[in-house]
Amino acid sequence: MKWKELEEEPCSMARTIGVIGDRWTLLILRECFLRTRRFEGFQSALGITRHLLAERLKKLVRQGILRRIPYQESPKRHEYILTQKGLDLYPIMMAIVHWGDTHMVDERGRPLLHQHRKCGKDFDPVMVCSECGEPLSAKEVHTHPGPGARSAPAAAAPTTSKTKARSRAA
Template sequence: MKWDALEEEPCSLARTVAVIGDRWSLLILRECFLRIRRFDDFQASLGITRHLLADRLKKLVRFGVLRKIPYQEAPKRYEYILTQKGLDLYPIIMSIVHWGNIHMVDARGRPLLHEHKSCGKMFDPVMVCSECGEPLSAKHVHVHPGPGVRRSSPLHASARERTKKNAEQA
């Protein structure tokens, strides 16, 4: 697997890592969800170099996660707005935040609390089955080859073996 060609891999995780798999892209997305939109504001908040920030913003725009909208003509300046594709990353970002809230906080506690506007309660994100609504955990999920996996892929062989083993144990 080549790092600079992950977006071509027949694996949804690898393709996603190609877009958001570095620390700066994830932190830029965090800022976007906290309503930061302008280059100078990203730079001030993150302390990232101009070159790195420009590179990561360009990548996120190229992959359709952000769109670039001019807000000033002279000099030309842009805001970076989450697209629907970008907004769909919210559960991923919240899952990472939740993991950090459980495993990485210090004695002071969580740095940010999240309130659900509809009910007014503070919440923790929960991943549930889209079919039955039950909470999901790795121990309760079986993986099967999908139509997009290459037959020669180790993912296909691995999933096929797990499926066979699970059928034998049932």
């Protein structure tokens, strides 16, 4: 499967990866959530080339994740604001941060702490069931085809004891 074909796959994860799945896009989104809005700010924070940054920003605008709004007329300059679709990526970004805080920190500890404005406490993001409110783990979730699934598997691979074990673990 080619990179550009991911957005057309009948798989929510593949479609999402097709939009935000490269390192620069994720880092640009990180900066958006840290309230960077201007091209120069992204470039300064990331050290990314102008061409690559412009390409990634255009894609995020085209996908409806960012809005491009003029803030200066002469010369014309724009800032990039997260749309609701972009803001909805926050749980994904926090899940990545939490994994990094758990598995990738050095002896100095977490580089950033996240504080909930309402209660004033530093927090760790948690994933809970939208129906019962209980915390979720991979072993407690079962998947089954939804209305957007393919009618038949693309390529039915023979089932082995390893694939059965993997299926049960997920």
